[in-house]
Amino acid sequence: MxxxxxxxxxxxxxxxxxxxxxxxxxxxxxxxxxxxxxxxxxxxxxxxxxxxxxxxxxxxxxxxxxxxxxxxxxxxxxxxxxxxxxxxxxxxxxxxxxxxxxxxxxxxxxxxxGRDGGIVIVGTGTCAIGRIDGREMKFGGYGFPISDEGSGAYLGLRALQHSLRAHDGREGGSVLTRELMARFQDDPAEVVLWMDRSTATDYATFAPLVLRQADQGDAVARHVVQDAAEHVNGLVRALLAEGAPRVSLIGGLASALEAWLAPDVRRRLSPTxxxxxxxxxxxxxxxxx
Known part of the structure; x- marks a missing residue:
């Protein structure tokens, strides 16, 4: 006993x-x-x-x-x-x-x-963690902005980059870019001032807006979300390539981004x-x- x-x-x-x-x-x-x-x-x-x-x-x-x-x-x-x-x-x-x-x-x-498997965490940051045959592994998660691709912070950063380029006339704008710039009084200097004191969490506050506009068909938002999803695809595939028998997506943005993942990746995901x-x-x- x-x-x-x-x-x-x-x-x-x-x-x-x-x-x-x-x-x-x-x-x-x-x-x-x-x-x-x-x-x-x-x-x-x-x-x-x-x-x-x-x-x-x-x-x-x-x-x-x-x-x-x-x-x-x-x-x-x-x-x-x-x-x-x-x-x-x-x-x-x-x-x-x-x-x-x-x-x-x-x-x-x-x-x-308690068994072998891997997770991809998708929230303010991103990271892939796995354990297979007693061997632990990690991919990504080195911190924003040098890592955490596909995360909420990444969505916010990419959306702001497109918004500034659209403001300059270097690329076409959209409802997303105009709404983001309006939050800064359409003044790039305000964006720079905000950037100087902002953290990954601050950038991630724009993620719900990006995802909502992507779902509504905004071209820039869709491009940003598809790019983020491709990074998450890569994290899932890295775990599978190492032999993870199960991979789950967790985190605050997991359900929202899952719909944007590649079909082969979505088929391989397992519920927690x-x-x-x-x-x-x-x-x-x-x-x-």
């Missing part, structure tokens, strides 16, 4: 959540805490992980001996930063075992029920079987159903 307890922790950049289950998958306790991304520092990251875990353990009513039966799986945003994983693994803990990986990898594990917490518990060692 498996008397182990399993703790899954999803340590993201906006918050941290934990869930404690027994071997049968019964939820015993849950907890939340603040951001756990390593960019806030290893100490702050561990404090968030520990707080969320403690809340879950307290809700479950465990004593000290029972805590020693816990096997923990923790996904942490930014664990790829130099030295971050080693620093986290060096911290003393009360559990039977603890395993760390990235928050993206637990999302991948969750999407495929679980979420990041499912993946964290699989990392901890809880067998999938």
């Amino acid at each position: 498996d008397d182990a307890l399993y703790l899954g922790v999803d340590g993201g950049g906006t918050g941290c959540r934990a869930r404690l289950e027994d071997a049968a998958g019964t939820v015993l306790g849950q907890g939340i805490a603040g951001p756990a991304a390593t960019r806030f520092g290893i100490e702050a990251s561990w404090q968030a992980i520990e707080t969320a875990a403690r809340h879950a353990i307290e809700e479950a009513g465990l004593n000290g001996t029972q805590v020693g039966r816990i096997r923990a799986g923790v996904g942490v945003a930014g664990i790829g930063r130099k030295g971050a994983r080693a620093a986290l693994e060096a911290i003393r803990h009360p559990y039977a075992s603890i395993a760390f990986t990235s928050d993206a990898m637990i999302a991948c594990l969750g999407a495929h029920g 079987l679980g979420d990041a917490m499912t993946g964290a518990l699989a990392l901890a060692g809880r067998a999938s159903d």
